[in-house]
Amino acid sequence: MERHGIHSDTQATRQKRVPVPDRHGHFGPYGGRYVAETLMPALLELEEAYGRISKEPSFRRELHDLLVDYVGRPTPLFFARRLTEHLGGARIYLKREDLAHTGAHKINNTIGQGLLARRMGKKKLIAETGAGQHGVATATAAALFGMECRVFMGVEDIDRQAPNVHRMELLGAEVIPVESGAGTLKDAMNEAMRYWVSAVTDTHYVIGSVAGPHPYPMMVRDFQVIIGEEVKEQARANPGRQPDVLVACVGGGSNALGLFYPFLDDPVELVGVEAAGESIMSGRHAATLGAGTTGVLHGSKSYVLQERDGQIREAHSISAGLDYPGVGPEHAMLKDSGRARYASIDDEEALEAFHLLSRLEGIIPALESAHAVAWCVKEAPALPPETIIVVNLSGRGDKDLDIIARRAAAEKGTVK
Amino acid sequence: MNRIDKRFAELREKGEKALVGFVLAGDPSFDRSLELLAAMCDAGLDVLELGVPFSDPTADGPVIQRGGLRALKGGSSLANAIAITGALRKKTDVPVVLFSYYNPIFAYGLEAFFRDAPAAGADGMLVVDLPPEEAAEMNEYLPDGNDFALIRLVAPTTPPERMRAIVKNASGFIYLISKAGVTGSGGLDPEGIRKQAATLRAASELPLCVGFGVSTPDDAAMLAPFVDGVVIGSTFENIIEEYRDSPDLAERLAERVRAFKTAMGETATTNSRKKGRMDG
DSSP states (O other): OOHHHHHHHHHHHHSOOOOSSOTTOEETTEEOOOOOGGGHHHHHHHHHHHHHHTTOHHHHHHHHHHIIIIIOOSOOEEEOHHHHHHHTSSEEEEEEGGGSGGGBTHHHHHHHHHHHHHHTTOOEEEEEESSSHHHHHHHHHHHHHTOEEEEEEEHHHHHHTHHHHHHHHHTTOEEEEEOSTTSSHHHHHHHHHHHHHHHTTTEEEOOOSSOSSTTHHHHHHHHHTHHHHHHHHHHHHTTSSOOSEEEEEOSSOHHHHHHHGGGTTSSOEEEEEEEEETOTTTSOOOOHHHHOEEEEETTEEEEEOBOTTSOBOOOOOSSTTTOOSBOOHHHHHHHHHTSEEEEEEEHHHHHHHHHHHHHHHSOOBOHHHHHHHHHHHHHGGGSOTTOEEEEEEOBBSGGGHHHHHHHHHHHHHHHO | OOHHHHHHHHHHHHTOOEEEEEEETTSSOHHHHHHHHHHHHHTTOSEEEEEOOOSOOTTOOHHHHHHHHHHHHTTOOHHHHHHHHHHHHTTOOOOEEEEEOHHHHHHHOHHHHHHHHHHHTOOEEEETTOOHHHHHHHHTTSOTTOOOEEOEEEOTTOOHHHHHHHHHTOOSOEEEEOSSSOTTOOOOOHHHHHHHHHHHHHHOOSOEEEESSOOSHHHHHHHGGGSSEEEEOHHHHHHHHHHTTOTTHHHHHHHHHHHHHHHHHHHHHHHHHHHHHHHO
């Protein structure tokens, strides 16, 4: 990363940014509402309700109080001294979303949407989940608000993220296994949309990322911007100035957008890190922005991984939360405009970063977040020591211990 | 006048209701699909909705999902569906509507699609996940003065005001989704359908067809009096799935087509007789 990159960003942001999305949910050429007619009235109702209710002082107060007293916000901004010394370059700070209740940033959004759904008179929540973090966060919100909850989860993910399945069930949610496709996040989202069509009158669909049809990409972003707002506030005290680089992993892109958004007009470099899986060349990856093309998936236009004839490809990543062939439309726009850039980290690099952070800082990161940490491992040593990087440590890694153990066992097997 | 308008005019003349059949293009293979579709058209299918297989069919139930997977495994795609339309057009005048999710069309290219599909003999399109709000991006690619029908969906959840706005820009026919759910799910609400059909009748002159969850000839006969046509999809796909290795698959589908036509014809006749009595 070169310093002049940061200065050219300053130039660009001097022009006034037009707020997005527009009233139809378009982020430039991306976004929109590509859904069957049955869902359109529900999306229009949700957009209207969100616009109205989210401005009500009583809603804002209730949300704020829950984020403080229940979620445990603000989450700390922590200087990773040993990691910084080990890498010998830029100073690395961790935004500790892993310390939020349920162990990831997902709860910021589910508490927001749960409150909204309750005020809209909905009795039930449904959600899709990949790593299970969003499913757990939705099940948690449902328990807190006394609502019924169903979570759709691919069979492959149920297998590799079993602890989160147990957590959801303990919280009173019904986990519905999805066998279609590769049994991962994309398939869970398909099934959640199918179910929602049949239950749309009394059920709110809590989409977990800045993806899906309008108003979800905007609404989920709005519920997640608290991450970036806190960083801005916290950075004033320590390190005493605003960061130079913000780094976050990108599956659908909610933790990244939550961190980036309050900084869009500031002279800060924004780096989203996608999953390169086995490798980009192998085709077995989830680098949608890095290697995808424009298409329509799950209700919005954005970058997608697809065949030439428009069939969506299966994504691949060791991290279930990044294992998705789509990405939020606002990220597509940020990529095209050059305001953010998107790198990728493969399974091996993410695993190394997972172990490194565990041993150096006593923090076991989620495999998703380990991708963002791995970007630092790669890039920080070449950056001057006065550079300040903030990494969004979006989740904790307890859910991934099985994957780590299986991987270790498999490697032993190959050595034999 | 395109083939869809012509077909509905003929049916109206005869006092018949249209049997609209949905089958996935290329299920289970290109050649077999062509043979099956031709047999269905010969047996009296009035309009063919040729489904374009898509990897992520979020509006479809398990039967059509599996049909789509079979078609994809057989190498099918939108290009394949257009080629099947072309081959079928040499054998029959039955109107063909391409029924697709948006991404295959977007990937094919809108300009190429609106050139190739009508040229092959397709008469219209229905894009299940392209509501009127997003359809504007197609407008500049629609050929001038063309009569390629843009068929629109109306759902049980669509409020009356929105319904009127949707039908204003529709052509060909209006597709009324019978229930809030995916294709192939059970539980029809005839009274709800009758009411919605009446509202649509008041708002548009276009023929009205009802689909989603209509599975038996009895269902079709029950709904036929409220509409101009009934769409049958999962039932045909079920037969393809069950008998795909059987030599008499084409005949089984043809038999089903005749059974639906007969059942719907009986209600149409009863109704016109009733009407005649009332008039007299």
